[in-house]
Structure formats: structure tokens, C-alpha cells
Amino acid sequence: MATTVHPEALAKPARPLGAYVMPVLAAILVGLLVFWLIVNFVKGPAYFTNIAFIGLTNGAVYALVALGYTLVYGILELINFAHGDVFMLGALFSASMLSVFGVTAKSSNGALAVGIVGSLLVAMAACGFLNVAIERIAYRPLRGAPRLAPLITAIGMSFILQDVAIAWKGPGYISVPEVLPTGDVFSVGGVTYTWEKLIVFVITVPVLLALMWLVQKTRQGKAMRATAQDRDAAAMMGIDVNRTISFTFLIAGALAGAGGLLYALYFGQVHYDTGFTLGLIAFTAAVLGGIGNLPGAVLGALVIGFIQAFNEGLTWHSPGSDWTQSIVFSILILILVFRPEGLLGERTPEGN
Amino acid sequence: MWRSVRGAISRAWWAVLGLVGLPHERWLGYSRLTRRTVKAVVWIGIGLLLVWGLGVWANSAILAAAVLLLLIVVPYQNWTVRGRRVGKWVLPGAVLLIGVTYPFYGTHMPELPIFGPFPQMSTMVAMMIFSVMALGLNFVVGYAGLLDLGYVAFYAVGAYTAGWFASNQFANRNVDFGAVGLLKGTTGIHFSIWLVLIIAGALTAISGILIGLPTLRLRGDYLAIVTLGFGEIVHQVAQNGDSLAGFNITNGTGGITPIDGPGFGNWARAHLHLPANYLTATNLDNVFFWTAVILVLITVFVSARLRDSRLGRAWVAIREDEIAAAAMGVPLMRTKTWAYATGAFFGGVAGAYYASYKGGAFPDDFFFQISVFILAMVILGGMGNIWGVIFGACFLTYLNQEGLSNVGAWLNGHFGPGGDVVQIWHKTLDVPLYEFGIYGVILVVTMLFRPEGLIPSSRRAAEFHEGVHEEYLYDVEHGAPIYEEAT
Numbered sequence: 001m002a003t004t005v006h007p008e009a010l011a012k013p014a015r016p017l018g019a020y021v022m023p024v025l026a027a028i029l030v031g032l033l034v035f036w037l038i039v040n041f042v043k044g045p046a047y048f049t050n051i052a053f054i055g056l057t058n059g060a061v062y063a064l065v066a067l068g069y070t071l072v073y074g075i076l077e078l079i080n081f082a083h084g085d086v087f088m089l090g091a092l093f094s095a096s097m098l099s100v101f102g103v104t105a106k107s108s109n110g111a112l113a114v115g116i117v118g119s120l121l122v123a124m125a126a127c128g129f130l131n132v133a134i135e136r137i138a139y140r141p142l143r144g145a146p147r148l149a150p151l152i153t154a155i156g157m158s159f160i161l162q163d164v165a166i167a168w169k170g171p172g173y174i175s176v177p178e179v180l181p182t183g184d185v186f187s188v189g190g191v192t193y194t195w196e197k198l199i200v201f202v203i204t205v206p207v208l209l210a211l212m213w214l215v216q217k218t219r220q221g222k223a224m225r226a227t228a229q230d231r232d233a234a235a236m237m238g239i240d241v242n243r244t245i246s247f248t249f250l251i252a253g254a255l256a257g258a259g260g261l262l263y264a265l266y267f268g269q270v271h272y273d274t275g276f277t278l279g280l281i282a283f284t285a286a287v288l289g290g291i292g293n294l295p296g297a298v299l300g301a302l303v304i305g306f307i308q309a310f311n312e313g314l315t316w317h318s319p320g321s322d323w324t325q326s327i328v329f330s331i332l333i334l335i336l337v338f339r340p341e342g343l344l345g346e347r348t349p350e351g352n
Numbered sequence: 353m354w355r356s357v358r359g360a361i362s363r364a365w366w367a368v369l370g371l372v373g374l375p376h377e378r379w380l381g382y383s384r385l386t387r388r389t390v391k392a393v394v395w396i397g398i399g400l401l402l403v404w405g406l407g408v409w410a411n412s413a414i415l416a417a418a419v420l421l422l423l424i425v426v427p428y429q430n431w432t433v434r435g436r437r438v439g440k441w442v443l444p445g446a447v448l449l450i451g452v453t454y455p456f457y458g459t460h461m462p463e464l465p466i467f468g469p470f471p472q473m474s475t476m477v478a479m480m481i482f483s484v485m486a487l488g489l490n491f492v493v494g495y496a497g498l499l500d501l502g503y504v505a506f507y508a509v510g511a512y513t514a515g516w517f518a519s520n521q522f523a524n525r526n527v528d529f530g531a532v533g534l535l536k537g538t539t540g541i542h543f544s545i546w547l548v549l550i551i552a553g554a555l556t557a558i559s560g561i562l563i564g565l566p567t568l569r570l571r572g573d574y575l576a577i578v579t580l581g582f583g584e585i586v587h588q589v590a591q592n593g594d595s596l597a598g599f600n601i602t603n604g605t606g607g608i609t610p611i612d613g614p615g616f617g618n619w620a621r622a623h624l625h626l627p628a629n630y631l632t633a634t635n636l637d638n639v640f641f642w643t644a645v646i647l648v649l650i651t652v653f654v655s656a657r658l659r660d661s662r663l664g665r666a667w668v669a670i671r672e673d674e675i676a677a678a679a680m681g682v683p684l685m686r687t688k689t690w691a692y693a694t695g696a697f698f699g700g701v702a703g704a705y706y707a708s709y710k711g712g713a714f715p716d717d718f719f720f721q722i723s724v725f726i727l728a729m730v731i732l733g734g735m736g737n738i739w740g741v742i743f744g745a746c747f748l749t750y751l752n753q754e755g756l757s758n759v760g761a762w763l764n765g766h767f768g769p770g771g772d773v774v775q776i777w778h779k780t781l782d783v784p785l786y787e788f789g790i791y792g793v794i795l796v797v798t799m800l801f802r803p804e805g806l807i808p809s810s811r812r813a814a815e816f817h818e819g820v821h822e823e824y825l826y827d828v829e830h831g832a833p834i835y836e837e838a839t
Contacts, residue, residue: 079577148572164783337578
């Protein structure tokens with residue numbers, strides 16, 4: 001579409017820098033990264049594998065949050081800033097629910113399973129409805145307003161939710177009761193896999209499968225996809241757009257709730273600005289995978305999870321945890337500037 | 353939903369007034385002057401009653417009320433002197449006079465109900481500095497319509513520039529260039545703060561251009577998140593910058609301190625009665641305040657002139673419809689980058705001046721929350737309106753520095769543990785802890801009910817109420833930079 005040509009732009013040659021230099025630079029960057037990983041692997045294969053497991057687990061938690069961003073962006077084209085904080089409240093909910101269900105480290109396996117699944121369902125429901133309420137209060141009245149308006153209310157909601165957490169649990173770190181068995185699931189030649197990592201997978205995989213089924217196979221999922229593609233046309237086809245958007249927020253919130261429980265179980269500590277930090281990482285993951293693209297969000301989250309774990313864990317020439325945020329944001333900026341459609345996204349007229 | 357709530361409140365209000373013989377039609381029948389006078393008298397009366405009723409009366413309240421009444425009621429707008437419209441200068445002049453003389457009467461003012469005493473001088477200095485920052489952000493958000501969530505990065509660059517050029521940070525270099533108040537044998541680079549302010553502005557403007565060039569082609573919400581990312585990166589560099597490849601640039605979490613104060617030197621004191629060194633002046637806060645007022649005036653002047661210039665009109669055009677602006681020959685990237693650089697310049701100047709006032713640059717001052725704090729000033733006051741932005745900056749800075757703790761003390765004293773009215777909560781409520789939640793509420797409520805801000809620019813208000821073709825505001829295709837079509 002050549003609608004915005006002005007004389008200055010006409011004079012430029014087509015894609016002057018990006019076409020040749022950038023792919024080469026990207027290849028060099030990726031090559032260095034791979035070299036760095038290989039050296040680290042050779043220096044300590046078992047240690048490297050353990051770090052990789054941490055990355056995989058981080059990535060799974062990020063995936064649940066990143067899917068929420070991507071779902072909402074896909075349907076409303078809104079960066080839901082408050083999403084990370086919904087996730088944080090989900091972690092707090094689950095921490096409380098674990099005590100309500102009375103599970104402790106000494107509970108029997110059955111009681112533990114019931115407690116965790118119960119907390120999961122409560123956290124998912126609570127976060128889902130919280131997200132729907134946020135949409136109803138802060139985003140829906142601004143549907144026709146300039147695009148920046150809902151973005152600004154989203155930032156406002158994010159701060160409000162953080163203060164809800166402060167008012168509820170105080171400004172310090174909130175520790176979650178340790179309920180999982182402490183031993184290893186397996187340990188082979190220095191490679192250990194612990195229970196809290198396993199539980200993340202045991203919960204994440206079915207949740208993701210359920211989401212895929214919901215979006216791909218059900219009527220409601222079809223409505224969601226249609227609304228994401230073209231809201232007006234969907235409305236003309238008899239889809240209740242407002243209800244579909246609310247449903248999307250419900251799903252996104254539920255995913256954040258599940259992520260919250262896993263975060264609480266896995267990291268054992270929640271802080272009121274956990275959601276802000278992790279939300280930005282998850283958003284980066286969603287952008288990396290191609291925002292609006294569900295498998296992309298999972299892929300991006302895994303990549304970011306690995307990057308974070310390797311950066312913080314590996315010993316040979318790694319920048320360390322002081323720089324994690326900078327690295328993640330640099331990735332975000334590079335992706336947005338050079339490949340805004342992300343790893344898996346395609347640039348189609350409808351958007352994806 | 354919100355609109356109907358507002359309509360219902362308005363109808364109920366006029367129904368009540370109609371019962372006492374003042375229906376809406378009759379009210380509208382009066383002249384504007386009469387209406388304004390009645391409104392002003394009623395509001396000022398309510399204010400005086402509150403001051404009196406809450407037992408914090410001082411006679412200066414009468415004086416304040418009289419000044420307010422004069423400013424609102426007298427129809428000076430159309431005064432002319434030899435054909436020149438001097439009327440429009442009356443209000444700005446009066447506000448300036450009231451502001452500049454504040455150090456002389458501030459301590460004699462009555463305590464306000466709920467908010468407590470009038471702000472101290474240190475708060476006034478912060479108010480002025482944040483006004484400069486908010487006006488800087490207003491170039492980007494208010495004029496050009498680009499959401500910048502990383503404005504704190506410019507503040508940080510300005511503050512650290514002051515640290516680099518006017519402190520002991522680089523102790524193995526010894527440069528003295530017009531600095532004041534140096535002891536014998538002081539090491540490090542010491543430039544005069546006036547020069548540092550300009551250097552800081554220039555460096556920040558350059559960094560603004562560097563950040564802007566790759567990112568400004570992005571759509572509005574992507575731009576917001578990328579600027580946020582830059583803000584966080586700058587914060588992290590400030591925090592970890594004590595060993596960047598072996599160099600100590602920012603002194604890490606300790607921050608760079610002390611930073612020199614401004615001053616004019618002994619010659620200027622002897623001949624012009626200007627303070628030689630602000631830090632040793634007896635009325636330290638006052639001179640910092642007056643200098644900050646001058647900075648605000650310069651910023652206001654630049655804002656107003658740029659707004660009405662060719663560049664400013666190009667900003668507004670881009671804000672309202674990017675495609676149409678491009679079609680009319682407005683170079684998008686260049687115009688946006690200018691907005692960014694101008695905004696960054698003032699952020700840097702304000703940051704350097706604040707660092708000089710506080711005597712240091714500390715990484716903890718440069719959180720994301722501060723970006724939103726400054727954004728809230730612009731949005732609450734009124735995007736694109738100079739008066740509004742200054743009001744928002746002063747009000748929120750006041751809340752940040754004193755207001756919230758005063759309000760909290762008042763709330764706790766009346767409703768907290770052992771409160772003298774009724775005990776509602778049983779643990780002392782730490783109101784400043786909820787500061788950012790309060791800004792969040794301000795952002796949400798402003799956006800929902802009065803998106804144009806308290807003192808709106810008429811043009812911005814029209815955009816919010818009539819709506820613009822937002823789907824096409826930022827690009828043609830999803831995620832595609834506007835320049836992509838240059839084939």
C-alpha cells in the first residue's frame with residue numbers, strides 16, 4: 001500500500017540497510033550465542049543441563065502469562081499492562097488457597113493433589129473474573145477513544161492492582177508455604193530434576209492443550225478468532241462481540257491465575273511488583289513469538305526462559321542476573337524494530 | 353454507562369436548583385460575567401467556611417480570597433492599552449507574581465483543611481523542576497501524541513551528566529571551568545552548573561534522537577513499550593554502571609554524590625548582588641526556587657513558541673491523523689524525532705538541575721514509576737495545555753512530597769486508631785505507601801471521565817470527544833512501519 005509516500009521517502013532506495021546488513025548481523029549474533037552455549041556446555045554438561053531445566057520451567061510459567069497478552073492483543077490490539085499484576089494477584093490467591101485447603105509439606109499425596117488442583121481452579125476463576133471486571137471498568141468505555149486512552153488506563157489499573165496487593169499482604173516479600181516433596185524426581189549423573197519443576201509441567205501441558213482445543217475446536221473459540229480477524233464483520237455475522245471480548249479476558253485471566261499458582265509453588269516468594277517485572281518479560285515473549293499468535297507466545301516464552309536461565313546460571317562469560325532485564329528489553333527492542341511480526345507471525349493484511 | 357451517570361447527576365443538580373427558583377434556563381439567561389461571579393463567590397465562600405469550620409483560620413485567608421475573587425471576576429480579558437491587548441497578560445502575570453513572592457508569605461498562610469500547612473520551599477523547588485520535566489514530556493505526549501513511558505531515562509541522563517561534569521566522579525582528571533565553591537585541591541571535573549545544564553540538555557537531546565531514530569517508526573503502543581524498555585535499561589545501567597568493562601561510570605547503587613551547586617561567583621555577588629554559591633546561600637531554597645521559576649519560564653516560552661510554529665503544527669497534524677499529515681508533506685520521522693529531542697532536552701536540563709539541588713544522582717530515582725508519575729502530571733493537567741501541565745506537575749509533586757503524608761496524618765488522626773471522630777480502621781494507614789496506586793486511580797479516572805484533563809486544550813478535547821480515525825492513526829498495515837512503502 002503506497003498511501004504515505006512523501007518526496008523524501010521516494011528518493012530513498014528500497015530497504016537500504018535492512019535488506020543485507022541486518023541478516024548478516026543477526027547471523028553473527030546468533031552464531032556468537034551458539035558458540036557461547038557450546039563452550040558452556042563442554043565445560044560442564046551436567047550443570048548445563050540442570051540450568052536448561054530451570055530455563056524450561058521458567059519458560060513454561062512465562063508461556064501461561066504471555067498467552068494472556070497475546071490473546072488480548074489479538075482481539076483488542078491493546079497491550080494489557082495490568083495483566084502481569086493479575087498474574088501476581090493470582091500467585092497471592094493461590095498462596096492463600098493453599099492454606100485454606102490446609103495442605104502442608106506433611107500432607108499425603110492425595111490431599112496434596114486435591115489441594116493443588118483446588119487452588120488452581122480457584123485462582124484461575126478469581127483471576128479470570130478479575131480480568132473481566134478490569135475490561136468492563138477500564139477498557140470497554142474507551143472502545144471508541146484514541147488508542148492511547150485504554151493503554152493509559154491499563155497502566156493505571158496495573159498500579160491499582162499492585163496497591164491492592166500491598167493493602168492485602170503488605171509491601172514485603174510474601175512467602176508461600178512449601179508443600180511439595182523436596183526430593184528429586186530423578187537424578188542421573190549429576191543431572192537432577194526436582195518435584196517443583198515437574199509440577200509446573202504437569203499443570204502447564206494440560207492447560208495449554210485445553211486452550212488449543214478451546215480456540216481451535218469450539219464455537220466460542222471460532223467466535224474469538226473471527227472477532228480478532230475483523231470485529232465489524234464478526235458482529236455482522238451474529239457474533240456478540242462484547243461477550244466474546246469478555247470471554248477472551250476470562251481465558252487470559254484464568255491462564256494468568258494458573259501461572260500465578262505455578263509461580264508461587266516454584267519460586268516460593270511473591271512480591272507486589274513481581275507481576276510488573278514478569279509481565280514485561282512475558283510480553284517480550286509474546287512479541288518475540290509474534291503477538292497475536294498462540295504457538296508463537298509459547299515458543300517465545302521458552303526462548304526467553306532459556307535465555308534468562310543461561311544468563312543467570314552459566315559461569316563462562318555470562319552477564320549475570322544484574323543484566324537480565326536489560327537483555328530481555330534489548331531483545332524486545334530489536335525484535336520490534338527489525339521484525340515486528342515476531343518469529344512465527346506473518347504479516348497479513350488482517351493482522352494475525 | 354459513565355456518560356449516563358454523569359447526565360443523571362447533572363439532571364438531579366438542576367432539579368434541586370429548580371426547586372429553589374433557579375432552573376437551568378434562567379441560569380443560562382444571565383450574562384457570563386454574572387454567572388462567573390456567582391460561581392466564584394459560592395466556591396470561595398465554601399472554601400472560607402471550610403477553613404473557618406475546621407478551626408484552622410488565619411486572617412490571610414481573607415486576603416487570599418480577595419485576590420482570587422479579583423482575578424476571577426474582573427473582566428480584564430478585553431483591556432487594551434493603545435490598541436495592544438494587555439488583558440491576556442493579567443492572569444499569567446498575577447500567577448507569576450503570586451508564585452515568585454511565595455517565599456515571603458508562604459509561612460504566614462493558614463493551614464488548609466485536610467491538606468495541612470502550605471508547602472515548604474523544598475517542595476516548591478521540586479514542583480518547579482517537575483514542571484519543567486512535565487512540559488518536556490508534553491512535547492512528546494501532548495503535542496506529538498506519542499506515548500513515552502521511559503521519560504525517566506532522560507531525567508537520568510541529565511542527572512548523571514551533572515554527576516560527570518560537576519563532581520568528584522572522575523578523580524584522576526582535574527578540570528575547573530567556572531565552578532563555584534571548590535576547595536583547594538579538589539579533584540575531578542568541575543564545570544559551572546549553568547554550562548552543565550546546557551551540556552546535559554544537549555546530551556539528552558542527542559540520546560533522545562538515538563533512541564528515537566530506530567523506534568519512532570513503530571506504532572503508538574509499541575513505541576510506548578519500547579520507550580519503557582529503554583527506561584528500564586537506563587535504570588539498570590545506572591545501577592550496575594560501577595564496573596562497565598572496568599570503568600566506573602555511575603558509581604553503582606551508591607550514586608554520584610556530592611554534585612556541585614550552582615552559583616555566580618564572587619565578582620557577581622560584589623557587583624550584581626547575585627548569590628556566589630547557592631549551596632552556601634542563607635536562603636538556599638529560595639534562590640534555587642527562583643532559578644527554577646526562570647527555568648520554567650524559559651520552558652513555557654519555548655513550548656508556546658514551538659506549539660504555534662510550523663514544527664508545532666506538524667506535530668499536531670501527526671497526532672490527529674498521521675496518514676493525512678504524511679500526504680500533506682509532513683516528514684514523519686523528522687518531525688517526531690524533533691518532538692522527542694525537544695522533550696528530552698528539557699528532561700535533561702531539569703534532571704541536571706535537580707541533581708545539583710539534591711547534591712547527587714542516585715539510581716533509585718529513576719524507576720519506571722517516575723515515568724508514570726510525570727505522565728500522570730501531563731494527563732491530569734491536560735495534554736497539550738501548558739497551564740494544565742504546570743498545574744498537574746505542581747499538584748502531583750506536592751502530593752508526592754508532602755500532601756499524601758499530610759492527608760494520611762489527617763485521616764489517621766480522625767478515623768485511625770484512637771481517632772477523634774470515629775475509629776474506622778485499627779492500624780495506622782500508611783498513605784504514602786499507596787502513592788502509585790493513587791496515581792493509577794488518577795490515570796484511570798481522568799481517562800474515563802475527563803480524558804482531556806483538568807485544564808484542557810480545546811483541540812485535544814475535541815479529539816477525545818469526537819474521536820479520530822484511530823485505526824489508521826499509526827500505520828497502514830499491522831506492525832508495518834510507515835516508511836516501508838518507500839518502494
